[in-house]
Every structure is written in C-alpha cells, then in structure tokens.
Amino acid sequence: MLSSAQTTPRLLRSPTTTAAAAALKCSSQIITTRKSLISRQTSAVDLAKSFLHRLRRTEPQLNSFLYVPPDEAVLKQAEDLDKKIKNNEELGPLAGVLVGIKDNICTYDMPSTAGSKLLENYRPPYDATAVRKLRACGAIVVGKTNLDEFGMGSTTEASAYQVTANPWDLSRVPGGSSGGSAAAVSARQCMVSLGSDTGGSVRQPASFCGVVGLKPTYGRVSRYGLVSYASSLDVIGCFGSSVADAGILLNSISGHDKNDATSSSREVPDYASQFLEIDDLESKPLKGLRVGVIRETLEDGVDLEVISSVRDAVSHLEELGCLVTEVSLPSFSLGLPAYYILASSESSSNLSRYDGVRYGNQVFGDELNSLYGDSRAQGFGSEVKMRILMGTYALSAGYYDAYYKRAQQVRTIIRNSFKEALDKNDILISPAAPSVAYKIGEKKNDPLAMYAGDIMTVNVNLAGLPALVLPCGFVEGGSKGLPVGIQMIGAAFDEEKLLKIGHIFEQTLQGCSFVPPIVADEWTP
Amino acid sequence: MALTLLRGLKTHSFRLYPSLHFTRNHGVLYFSTKSTQGQTATREKQHTRLKVSSKPESVKFDEISKNYEAVIGIETHVQLSTLTKAFCSCPYNYGSQPNTSVCPICMGLPGALPVLNTKVIEYAVKLGLALNCSLSLNSKFDRKQYFYPDLPKGYQISQFDIPIALGGYLDVDLPVEFGGGHRKFGVTRVHMEEDAGKLLHTGNGNYSQENYYFLLIGIVDLNRAGVPLLEIVSEPDMRTGIEAAEYAAELQRLVRYLGVSNGNMQEGSLRCDVNISIRPIGQLEFGTKVEIKNLNSFSSMSRAIDFEISRQALLHSLGQADEIVQETRLWEEGAQKTVTMRKKEGLADYRYFPEPDLPSVNLSEEYVNEIRDSLPELPEMKRRRYENMGLSMQDVLFLTNDVNVAAFFDATIATGADVKLATNWIMGDVAAYLKNEKLSINDIKLTAHELGELIASIKSGTISGKIGKEILFELMAKGGTVEGLIKEKDLVQIVDPTEIEKIVDKVLANNPKQLEQYRGGKTKLQGFFAGQVMKETKGKANPGLLNKILLDRLNSKS
Incomplete structure (x- = not known):
C-alpha cells in the first residue's frame, strides 16, 4: 500500500454521486459531434467554422500549426458532409471530426516537412495509412502540426520553423516532439490530433498541455507514411480532450497494414464499447483491478508537486476499487541511455536518405562527398545532427558491441521486467513526466537535462507497450495552474483496459477542468 | 565505400610494356550462354591457352608467371x-x-x-x-x-x-x-x-x-x-x-x-x-588482393584475370611487389587491360x-523440405547421368549447358531414340540451325517427339539419312510431323531390290557412253550412276542397296 493515503477532496467525487454527472456525451467531442450532426442540431460547416475561427484567433500566439489549408478547402469537405446528412446517407464514425496531423505524417494534399528545412515544401505523393483511414472514416484534416525536427526533442524548440507555446502559459513549452498536436487539442483548435511517440513524444506533451495522449502498442497502428525517426520505437499516437476521443480515434487508425511489415495482424477490438456512461457505473467500478505504482518513478529527480498529484490520483483509483501496490523495476533507470543509443542509431540510418541529392538544397562542392556533407550540414538542425553523430558513432566498427548491442541487451531486460510486472498487475502507474511544462528556452542549451525529462516514457517504447496519459491535477504556475499527467501502462495490445480505466478515472475526477485559459471563455463543452 | 568512390578517379597510366599486352589470343569456350538466344550454338572456336607467342617478351612473361599462383574468389x-x-x-x-x-x-x-x-x-x-x-x-x-x-x-x-x-x-x-x-x-x-x-x-x-x-x-x-x-x-x-x-x-x-x-x-x-591476388608458388599466405569489376562476359572475366596475373607477376619479378595495392580495378574491354578505378582508403x-x-x-x-523436394535435376546431376549413359564429356557439357537443350534431349530419348543418335542430331544439325537463325531451342517448331520419330524412321529404313536431314529443316522451320511430311512428299525410301534394279537398268541403258567408259576402267563413274539413280528416285533409293545393285550390274557384264 502507498503511504500517502490522504486524499485531496477537491479532486474527488464519489463515483456514486450521480447528480450533475458529466455524462459521456459531453466529454467526448467525437460522440457529441456525431449526435449533433445527426440530430441536425448543428451543421458540419458551422462546426468547422467555429473551430477554424478559434484556430485563426489563437494561432498567432500558439504556433501549433506548420500548415493550415485555406478555409475553403476545409469548408468544402464540411459542405459535402452536410449534403450527405441531408440525404440521410450513412456517416463514417469520424464524420465531421476536425483533426490535426503531426507534420511528420504524410498527407498527399498538404506539405509534410517533419519540422525540417530539408523537407521544406515537400509534398508526399501519398497519404499515410493512418491518415487514409481517418479520411475514410469521415474526418476532416485541418492542418499539419508543429514538432521538433523529425520528432527529435521534447519542446518543439527543435522545429526548424517555429516554437509552439503552451496554451496554459504562453511562456512555456508545450512539450514535444508532438507539441503542436497537443497544444492544438488543448486550445480546441481541432477536436483530436495524431502525433507520434518514439520515446514519449505523445505522452509528455499531453501531460504538459492537459490533454489525453495515447501511445498504442508497437505495431497496433501502421507506421506507413510516418517519417521514420527510430523504426523499432516509432508509433503513431492519439490526442484527445477525453479518453473516449483518444480511444475512438485509435479505433479508426488501428489494424494490420500490408504496407507495414511490423504492423500487427491482431484483431482490433471495439475500444468505444469501454466507454460506459457515468450513470451506469457501479460504486466500485474498478473493483479488483491490480494497479502497480512504479517506485522508481516517484523518487529523486521528480518534482514533489508532480509526485503528490500522482499519489492523489492513485488514491482516487483506490477509491474506485483498485488494489494498489508498489512495484520496483530496477532496470528502469537503464532505459534512458539504452533509448538514446538505439533511437540515435536508427535515426542516423533513417535520415541518410536526406542527402541533398533528392531533398533539400543541393550544396555543390568539389566532389560528391561535399555535396552530401554540405547539404546535410545546412539542412539539419543541431539536435538532429547531434543524434546522427551519436548514432553513427554507436554503430561504428569497434563500438557496435559496446553501444548498440549492449543497448539491445538492456532493451531485452527492460522488456522482461515490464512483462513480469504486468503479469502481476493489470496496469502500471507513473507520472508522465518528472515535471510540468517548463519555460521556453529553459533547457534548450542543456540537452542532457532535456533527455532526462524522458525518463518516464522511454522505457515504454523500449518494451513496445501501450500507455495512456491523462491529466490528473494541477500544480501552481501560469494564470490557472499547470496540468499534471498520470501515465498508465498496460500489457501489449491491452489498450482496452487502459481506456476503460482511464475513462472511469476521468469521469469520476471532480473539480478539474482541463480547458486552458486561452480558450476558457469561449469553450463550453 | 561510395563516399570515397570519386576521389581516386584519375586513371593511372599502366606500367607494363605494351608488347606484353596480350598478344595471346584467348578464344575461350565457355559452356555457358552469352545471351538468352542461340546459346548452345555459339561455340567459339578455341585456341589452346598456352599457345606460345612468337614475341620474345611473351616467352619471358610466361616464364615469370610460372613461378606464381593466383588465388581467386568471386562475388556474384x-x-x-x-x-x-x-x-x-x-x-x-x-x-x-x-x-x-x-x-x-x-x-x-x-x-x-x-x-x-x-x-x-x-x-x-x-x-x-x-x-x-x-x-x-x-x-x-x-x-x-x-x-x-x-x-x-x-x-x-x-x-x-x-x-x-x-x-x-x-x-x-x-x-x-x-x-x-x-x-x-x-x-x-x-x-x-x-x-x-x-x-x-x-x-x-x-x-x-x-x-x-x-x-x-x-x-x-x-x-x-x-x-x-x-x-x-x-x-x-x-x-x-x-x-x-x-x-x-x-x-x-x-x-x-x-x-x-x-x-x-x-x-x-x-x-x-x-578478387585476385598472386603469391610465389609454395607460399602459404595470400598476397595483396585486387578487385576487378566491369566483367561483362565469361571470356572477359578469364582475360581480365590472366591480364591481372601477368601484371602482378611482372611487378613481383621486377621487385616492385609493393606497387600491388588493395584497390578496385576496372576491366577495359577495348584496351584489354585493367585500370585503377579507386584505391581503398582503409576498410x-x-x-x-x-x-x-x-x-x-x-x-x-517443412518449408525447406518442400522446396528441396521440388528442385529440378541440376546440372551436376544431369552431367553425371549423361556420363553414365556413355556420352563423352564434350557431349555431356554441350547438352547440359542450356537447360532447355537438356530438356529437349531428355524428351527425345524418352521417345526411345538412341542416345548417341539423339546427341548427334541435336549437337549437329539442330545446333547449327539455331546458330544460323539465332534462335533458342524453344523457338523452333521441331518437337522432341518428332525428332524421336525422325530418328526412328531412319533407323527403321523408312527414310534415308539424307531425306531425314531435309525433313529436319522443314520440321524446325515450319513444324509438322515426320509421318505427315513423308506422306505429303512421298519420301518413303525404296527398299525393294527389284524396283531399284529396274531403275538401275534404266539408267545404265540411258547412258551407254558412260557405261562403256566405266567398263573401260573409269570406275569413278560409279558416283555418276548412283547420282542418276538418286535423281530418278528423288533421293529415295536406299543408298546401301543402291550401291550394291549398281556395282553388281556394272561389273556383271564386264
């Protein structure tokens, strides 16, 4: 049992209290949208207009998007949808849902730069599988979101184009690398968004921006069309303002893809079926569920306020009926170095295609070598160059065994230790990040400090497991406090359980509104 | 590798004396195909490899080369x-x-x-x-x-x-x-x-x-x-x-x-x-290895290697072995020599x-076994099988060189045709035709079954070998069956002695002058009479029978 049993009443609401229940239909933008469209309460065009309006208003301060198509392009799709509704045609599960797409995910009709100068104005000839599936479900893409170049970074400060601001406090980073996608959902610039998560790039910004971030099991979602950073770790993940939205979004993009040999052919369960209305909940809806709190994630190096928020959340889970124990993963601290070696190694290879021959500005020198060298020197940002150098070094003859091979061995150890812990527990709990959002520029010149911030998330990628991050409280900062995220880690391909627990947790969390100040006035869920 | 590819691109002038640049002509026979067409037919005439050139330098060169052994590995x-x-x-x-x-x-x-x-x-x-x-x-x-x-x-x-x-x-x-x-x-x-x-x-x-x-x-x-x-x-x-x-x-x-x-x-x-290196005969460790690229045929491969052996051997003999460096060399077909393409800058x-x-x-x-069981008869097995049939190695190599020719041969003998006869037909007239027409064996209309029929028809005496040849060309070019062609052209051999006797008598009667000359001692005229008989019978007279009867008749009244 956890020692800190005292709870903070303001966060809690007894699950049995049904009065003023925040019913599911209100918490899920996707479901709300669907209902209001079908009932003709609103039109897809009006909905799109209101989002585009908010996007245009907030974007100058936030810089979440690298590209937003002309309004007409978005409204045209909404009009087509309204026609379908008028004709009582069948609607896709994401009909009218406005989606932001991280700019390292290919879209045939918009540039896909991966935040890099080397891919400036690059337009892929195809849609990523995830995007194709979203569109097939009726979603409307409202733009491409900012990121650290090629997904390498934790703040969006490594974007070659712009720095995104945190909607809770514009002087702070939104996290990264999917900072644009997180900020956009947080500021209601779009309903949901896609990000990618190689070492925490969905979960950490979700935590910083107070939104739900879902990193699926490796192989659950096709990577086809995701600009590779570290192939064995990369996954496309989901952002939503509710667990239900993240779950429904995941549902629409999951499944085997013949274009991705690492995508799993396991059947995709209907994640939406997990989302019970609050009225239907029993008094102890999570009774008997075994929750393991990872001891190593609540120790030195983690902000005390973060620790206390997470402990409160754990108490809340206990009240919901969970059996909470503390588990130790001694290999946890090994994850960070192993991750940075493996991710850098793979990235040094994945990024060799950006050689100045096909992409980026060709810088001609006296010989072929200088074409490569100079084009790459000018095209890549310093963070990317550093990782390419690290990765190249780790894979070099004579160093391979000491670095790459050893890191792979560590990865196996980590995977096994998670497996063991998850055999005994339904889920594992940790903070999503050791701190809340920090100031822009704060860690820019201290890469090691920034890397250390990934400690909570990288292990999950090394183990290939699914993890859900959802806001669980606030710490002081900004005008209305800064959100803290809790991370729930599940067994491989058990997203269902994460979503079920996350949803009930969210529904029963009282007194928390995770709408940032920048849009608080106009956003009424 | 490629990073350094374009650094050392300057061609190095070649050091050997021009006269050493292979006066030796290697027309080499490779039992393999140079293109998908007409392979088996394209046998190059070979010269013996060790033909000694009249040039004194070459003699000297051969002397030098004799003391070295090449070690060759190939990446394909x-x-x-x-x-x-x-x-x-x-x-x-x-x-x-x-x-x-x-x-x-x-x-x-x-x-x-x-x-x-x-x-x-x-x-x-x-x-x-x-x-x-x-x-x-x-x-x-x-x-x-x-x-x-x-x-x-x-x-x-x-x-x-x-x-x-x-x-x-x-x-x-x-x-x-x-x-x-x-x-x-x-x-x-x-x-x-x-x-x-x-x-x-x-x-x-x-x-x-x-x-x-x-x-x-x-x-x-x-x-x-x-x-x-x-x-x-x-x-x-x-x-x-x-x-x-x-x-x-x-x-x-x-x-x-x-x-x-x-x-x-x-x-x-x-x-x-x-990859090639040379070493003095008897030495155990390998010499410095050189890689040769741009080998577009088996014969250029063989020539490039021989060139490289002589180049390296000469450097050894001149005490300049240290000039053999690990590098990639290109075979230049036009100049018949190898030249430096790039030097290796470390590994x-x-x-x-x-x-x-x-x-x-x-x-x-299971998967592997399934594939193992489905493998066709491979060249080595085929060669051993043909060898056991009594064919010479020359024949064996020819027949097994092209999988389609081998299949044709196998199908031919499966009709019961004599192995040696089938070999001769395929290696002789069929191969020559393929070569002339630049065709592969699958392009021609002749089927193995018909070749078998043809061989059988000759063996049985239904047609003569000469007629067989004629039919063969028709079969290869236009197709059809042996039986059909024989009927159509009325080509059945005349094996009835009385019929031949009649024709012989007629020919002798029609050429009294020549008959007189023959009997006067000009026995060469036998060929003339035989030709006349063949002409009369449109080549259908059984040659053995014809000659026997003709001789009989020519000599009986002398």
Missing part, C-alpha cells in the same frame, strides 16, 4: 526474376524508360516502408540448397549504409552476420579443351539484398572525368532500385581465369536450371566481381545493424 550478384521488386509491388523490366517503374517505397520516400516479397526467400532457399549450403532457419535483414546517388535510402537492405545460406560448394566440369577435370569450388555464403538504381551515363562510362558527379545528380534511374538480388560469395578456391569463368558459368547454369534468374550478363542480371565501415522495418526471416524445416 544474381538478379532474381520475381514478378515484383523485393520490397514493393513495382515490376522490373530491363530496358524500360528511366524511372517508370518506381513507387514511394523503392524511391525511398519519407515514411515509406519495405515489405518483403516472399518469393525472394523461396528463390534464396532454392539456390542455397542447389549450392549444397546449410540454411539459416532464423535469419534477418540488415542495413548496409553508404552514400551514393543511386542508393535512394542511404542504405541497402542486405544480410550481414546471418546470411540465409552458408558453407556450400559448386561442382564444375572444366571443358575438355582446357584439360578437363572436375572441380569443387567452395561457396562461403548466399545472402539476399536489394539492387541499387542506375546512374545514367552520358558518355562511354569513363570514370576518370573530373567533377563527374555533377553529371550524376538528377540523372539516376531508380527502375532497378529494390530489385531482389542474391549475392553468392565463393571461397578463394580458383587458381586460373578458366576456373573462375567456369565457376561463374556454372552458377549461371544453376540459376537458369532453377528458374530464379535469367542470368543474363549483358543486362546485368548476373554480375561478377573478382569501409558500413555500420551494419538489423533492419528494424522488417521482421526476422524464419523458415520451418
């Missing part, structure tokens, strides 16, 4: 004839317009991922088994990393430490002209990988142009990028150019027998890089690591 790339590329669904057709058979995957576009074409594994297993290798049931793909404009991803998907097949050998029967003999050459490994694109050369492929690379950028054809290859690495078991060429020819034969590649060297479906570091985009390759014993 075989392009697989799968319908689609290794990791995407683009087809590959040699010679199509540049960049017309490409997609995001083989172009290496951001976000595109490879998915393995399982035919590649099947073909690799086939070749691995045919090369007597042990198969790795659990292998994987790795990335081999280097920069070059024809490599769109900046790495090649290949296999590094766990190739799909390891430790085999290849049986070779050397041509009789070169002393014959059986050899077993070791095969180190077979691994799967993808081909690179092609730089569209503007000129004559001269690598020595300054700033050459400016020409490369933007003129890369990616049609070939991602085409599946098998790389076969031999042990350094070859000692002569002939051995090396025969190893390569046997490999070509093997992939054609297996149907995994067309093995065409001109189109680059089969590419050989030769290239390809930074191999496991390809994370592809799952490991796991084969079940």
Whole structure:
C-alpha cells in the first residue's frame, strides 16, 4: 500500500454521486459531434467554422500549426458532409471530426516537412495509412502540426520553423516532439490530433498541455507514411480532450497494414464499447483491478508537486476499487541511455536518405562527398545532427558491441521486467513526466537535462507497450495552474483496459477542468 | 565505400610494356550462354591457352608467371526474376524508360516502408540448397549504409552476420579443351539484398572525368532500385581465369536450371566481381588482393584475370611487389587491360545493424523440405547421368549447358531414340540451325517427339539419312510431323531390290557412253550412276542397296 493515503477532496467525487454527472456525451467531442450532426442540431460547416475561427484567433500566439489549408478547402469537405446528412446517407464514425496531423505524417494534399528545412515544401505523393483511414472514416484534416525536427526533442524548440507555446502559459513549452498536436487539442483548435511517440513524444506533451495522449502498442497502428525517426520505437499516437476521443480515434487508425511489415495482424477490438456512461457505473467500478505504482518513478529527480498529484490520483483509483501496490523495476533507470543509443542509431540510418541529392538544397562542392556533407550540414538542425553523430558513432566498427548491442541487451531486460510486472498487475502507474511544462528556452542549451525529462516514457517504447496519459491535477504556475499527467501502462495490445480505466478515472475526477485559459471563455463543452 | 568512390578517379597510366599486352589470343569456350538466344550454338572456336607467342617478351612473361599462383574468389550478384521488386509491388523490366517503374517505397520516400516479397526467400532457399549450403532457419535483414546517388535510402537492405545460406560448394566440369577435370569450388555464403538504381551515363562510362558527379545528380534511374538480388560469395578456391569463368558459368547454369534468374550478363542480371591476388608458388599466405569489376562476359572475366596475373607477376619479378595495392580495378574491354578505378582508403565501415522495418526471416524445416523436394535435376546431376549413359564429356557439357537443350534431349530419348543418335542430331544439325537463325531451342517448331520419330524412321529404313536431314529443316522451320511430311512428299525410301534394279537398268541403258567408259576402267563413274539413280528416285533409293545393285550390274557384264 502507498503511504500517502490522504486524499485531496477537491479532486474527488464519489463515483456514486450521480447528480450533475458529466455524462459521456459531453466529454467526448467525437460522440457529441456525431449526435449533433445527426440530430441536425448543428451543421458540419458551422462546426468547422467555429473551430477554424478559434484556430485563426489563437494561432498567432500558439504556433501549433506548420500548415493550415485555406478555409475553403476545409469548408468544402464540411459542405459535402452536410449534403450527405441531408440525404440521410450513412456517416463514417469520424464524420465531421476536425483533426490535426503531426507534420511528420504524410498527407498527399498538404506539405509534410517533419519540422525540417530539408523537407521544406515537400509534398508526399501519398497519404499515410493512418491518415487514409481517418479520411475514410469521415474526418476532416485541418492542418499539419508543429514538432521538433523529425520528432527529435521534447519542446518543439527543435522545429526548424517555429516554437509552439503552451496554451496554459504562453511562456512555456508545450512539450514535444508532438507539441503542436497537443497544444492544438488543448486550445480546441481541432477536436483530436495524431502525433507520434518514439520515446514519449505523445505522452509528455499531453501531460504538459492537459490533454489525453495515447501511445498504442508497437505495431497496433501502421507506421506507413510516418517519417521514420527510430523504426523499432516509432508509433503513431492519439490526442484527445477525453479518453473516449483518444480511444475512438485509435479505433479508426488501428489494424494490420500490408504496407507495414511490423504492423500487427491482431484483431482490433471495439475500444468505444469501454466507454460506459457515468450513470451506469457501479460504486466500485474498478473493483479488483491490480494497479502497480512504479517506485522508481516517484523518487529523486521528480518534482514533489508532480509526485503528490500522482499519489492523489492513485488514491482516487483506490477509491474506485483498485488494489494498489508498489512495484520496483530496477532496470528502469537503464532505459534512458539504452533509448538514446538505439533511437540515435536508427535515426542516423533513417535520415541518410536526406542527402541533398533528392531533398533539400543541393550544396555543390568539389566532389560528391561535399555535396552530401554540405547539404546535410545546412539542412539539419543541431539536435538532429547531434543524434546522427551519436548514432553513427554507436554503430561504428569497434563500438557496435559496446553501444548498440549492449543497448539491445538492456532493451531485452527492460522488456522482461515490464512483462513480469504486468503479469502481476493489470496496469502500471507513473507520472508522465518528472515535471510540468517548463519555460521556453529553459533547457534548450542543456540537452542532457532535456533527455532526462524522458525518463518516464522511454522505457515504454523500449518494451513496445501501450500507455495512456491523462491529466490528473494541477500544480501552481501560469494564470490557472499547470496540468499534471498520470501515465498508465498496460500489457501489449491491452489498450482496452487502459481506456476503460482511464475513462472511469476521468469521469469520476471532480473539480478539474482541463480547458486552458486561452480558450476558457469561449469553450463550453 | 561510395563516399570515397570519386576521389581516386584519375586513371593511372599502366606500367607494363605494351608488347606484353596480350598478344595471346584467348578464344575461350565457355559452356555457358552469352545471351538468352542461340546459346548452345555459339561455340567459339578455341585456341589452346598456352599457345606460345612468337614475341620474345611473351616467352619471358610466361616464364615469370610460372613461378606464381593466383588465388581467386568471386562475388556474384544474381538478379532474381520475381514478378515484383523485393520490397514493393513495382515490376522490373530491363530496358524500360528511366524511372517508370518506381513507387514511394523503392524511391525511398519519407515514411515509406519495405515489405518483403516472399518469393525472394523461396528463390534464396532454392539456390542455397542447389549450392549444397546449410540454411539459416532464423535469419534477418540488415542495413548496409553508404552514400551514393543511386542508393535512394542511404542504405541497402542486405544480410550481414546471418546470411540465409552458408558453407556450400559448386561442382564444375572444366571443358575438355582446357584439360578437363572436375572441380569443387567452395561457396562461403548466399545472402539476399536489394539492387541499387542506375546512374545514367552520358558518355562511354569513363570514370576518370573530373567533377563527374555533377553529371550524376538528377540523372539516376531508380527502375532497378529494390530489385531482389542474391549475392553468392565463393571461397578463394580458383587458381586460373578458366576456373573462375567456369565457376561463374556454372552458377549461371544453376540459376537458369532453377528458374530464379535469367542470368543474363549483358543486362546485368548476373554480375561478377573478382578478387585476385598472386603469391610465389609454395607460399602459404595470400598476397595483396585486387578487385576487378566491369566483367561483362565469361571470356572477359578469364582475360581480365590472366591480364591481372601477368601484371602482378611482372611487378613481383621486377621487385616492385609493393606497387600491388588493395584497390578496385576496372576491366577495359577495348584496351584489354585493367585500370585503377579507386584505391581503398582503409576498410569501409558500413555500420551494419538489423533492419528494424522488417521482421526476422524464419523458415520451418517443412518449408525447406518442400522446396528441396521440388528442385529440378541440376546440372551436376544431369552431367553425371549423361556420363553414365556413355556420352563423352564434350557431349555431356554441350547438352547440359542450356537447360532447355537438356530438356529437349531428355524428351527425345524418352521417345526411345538412341542416345548417341539423339546427341548427334541435336549437337549437329539442330545446333547449327539455331546458330544460323539465332534462335533458342524453344523457338523452333521441331518437337522432341518428332525428332524421336525422325530418328526412328531412319533407323527403321523408312527414310534415308539424307531425306531425314531435309525433313529436319522443314520440321524446325515450319513444324509438322515426320509421318505427315513423308506422306505429303512421298519420301518413303525404296527398299525393294527389284524396283531399284529396274531403275538401275534404266539408267545404265540411258547412258551407254558412260557405261562403256566405266567398263573401260573409269570406275569413278560409279558416283555418276548412283547420282542418276538418286535423281530418278528423288533421293529415295536406299543408298546401301543402291550401291550394291549398281556395282553388281556394272561389273556383271564386264
């Protein structure tokens, strides 16, 4: 049992209290949208207009998007949808849902730069599988979101184009690398968004921006069309303002893809079926569920306020009926170095295609070598160059065994230790990040400090497991406090359980509104 | 490797005396096909390899060479004839317009991922088994990393430490002209990988142009990028150019027998890089190794090796052995010499690591056995079988050289035709026809069944050998059946002595003058009479019978 049993009443609401229940239909933008469209309460065009309006208003301060198509392009799709509704045609599960797409995910009709100068104005000839599936479900893409170049970074400060601001406090980073996608959902610039998560790039910004971030099991979602950073770790993940939205979004993009040999052919369960209305909940809806709190994630190096928020959340889970124990993963601290070696190694290879021959500005020198060298020197940002150098070094003859091979061995150890812990527990709990959002520029010149911030998330990628991050409280900062995220880690391909627990947790969390100040006035869920 | 490719591009002037540049003419017979057409027919006339030139330098050179032994290993790339590329669904057709058979995957576009074409594994297993290798049931793909404009991803998907097949050998029967003999050459490994694109050369492929690379950028054809290859690495078991060429020819034969590649060297479906070093006879350690590229035929391979042996031997004999450096040399067909292409600047570091985009390759014993059971009869087995039928090695090598010819031969003897007769027909008139018409045996209308019929008809005396020949050409060009043609043209041989007697008598009666001369001692005229009889019978008279009766008649009244 956890020692800190005292709870903070303001966060809690007894699950049995049904009065003023925040019913599911209100918490899920996707479901709300669907209902209001079908009932003709609103039109897809009006909905799109209101989002585009908010996007245009907030974007100058936030810089979440690298590209937003002309309004007409978005409204045209909404009009087509309204026609379908008028004709009582069948609607896709994401009909009218406005989606932001991280700019390292290919879209045939918009540039896909991966935040890099080397891919400036690059337009892929195809849609990523995830995007194709979203569109097939009726979603409307409202733009491409900012990121650290090629997904390498934790703040969006490594974007070659712009720095995104945190909607809770514009002087702070939104996290990264999917900072644009997180900020956009947080500021209601779009309903949901896609990000990618190689070492925490969905979960950490979700935590910083107070939104739900879902990193699926490796192989659950096709990577086809995701600009590779570290192939064995990369996954496309989901952002939503509710667990239900993240779950429904995941549902629409999951499944085997013949274009991705690492995508799993396991059947995709209907994640939406997990989302019970609050009225239907029993008094102890999570009774008997075994929750393991990872001891190593609540120790030195983690902000005390973060620790206390997470402990409160754990108490809340206990009240919901969970059996909470503390588990130790001694290999946890090994994850960070192993991750940075493996991710850098793979990235040094994945990024060799950006050689100045096909992409980026060709810088001609006296010989072929200088074409490569100079084009790459000018095209890549310093963070990317550093990782390419690290990765190249780790894979070099004579160093391979000491670095790459050893890191792979560590990865196996980590995977096994998670497996063991998850055999005994339904889920594992940790903070999503050791701190809340920090100031822009704060860690820019201290890469090691920034890397250390990934400690909570990288292990999950090394183990290939699914993890859900959802806001669980606030710490002081900004005008209305800064959100803290809790991370729930599940067994491989058990997203269902994460979503079920996350949803009930969210529904029963009282007194928390995770709408940032920048849009608080106009956003009424 | 490629990073350094264009640094040392200046051609080094060649050091040997011009007179040493092979006055020796090596017309070499390779029992293999040079193109898909008319192979078996294109036997080059061979000269003996050791023909001594009249030039004194050459004599001296041969003396020098005698003291050295060459150690030769070969890396062969075989392009697989799968319908689609290794990791995407683009087809590959040699010679199509540049960049017309490409997609995001083989172009290496951001976000595109490879998915393995399982035919590649099947073909690799086939070749691995045919090369007597042990198969790795659990292998994987790795990335081999280097920069070059024809490599769109900046790495090649290949296999590094766990190739799909390891430790085999290849049986070779050397041509009789070169002393014959059986050899077993070791095969180190077979691994799967993808081909690179092609730089569209503007000129004559001269690598020595300054700033050459400016020409490369933007003129890369990616049609070939991602085409599946098998790389076969031999042990350094070859000692002569002939051995090396025969190893390569046997490999070509093997992939054609297996149907995994067309093995065409001109189109680059089969590419050989030769590693060669020489050492004084008796020395155990290897000398400095040189790699030779740009070998477009088996004969150029053999000639390039012989050239390289003599070049290195001369340097040794002049005390300049240290001028033999580890480098890549190009064979220049026009000048008949090798020239420096690039010097190695230390060992290239390809930074191999496991390809994370592809799952490991796991084969079940069952799968392997299934493929093993489905293997066709391979050249070596065929040669031993033909040998046991009593055929000479020359015949054996000819027949087994082309899988289609071998199949034709097998089908012919399956009709009951005499083995030696079938061999003679195929190696003689059929082969000559194929050569003249530049056809392959599958292009002609003649079927094995009809050749069998033809042989039987001659044997039974229904038609004469001469008529048989005529029919054969008709069968090859137009098709039809032996029986049909015989009937249609009324070609049945006249074997009735009385009928022949009648005609002989008629001819003698019609040519009294000649008869008188014959009987006066000009016995050569027998041929004239025989010709007249043949003319009269349209060639159908049985020659033996005819001659016997003719002689009888000519001499009886003398």
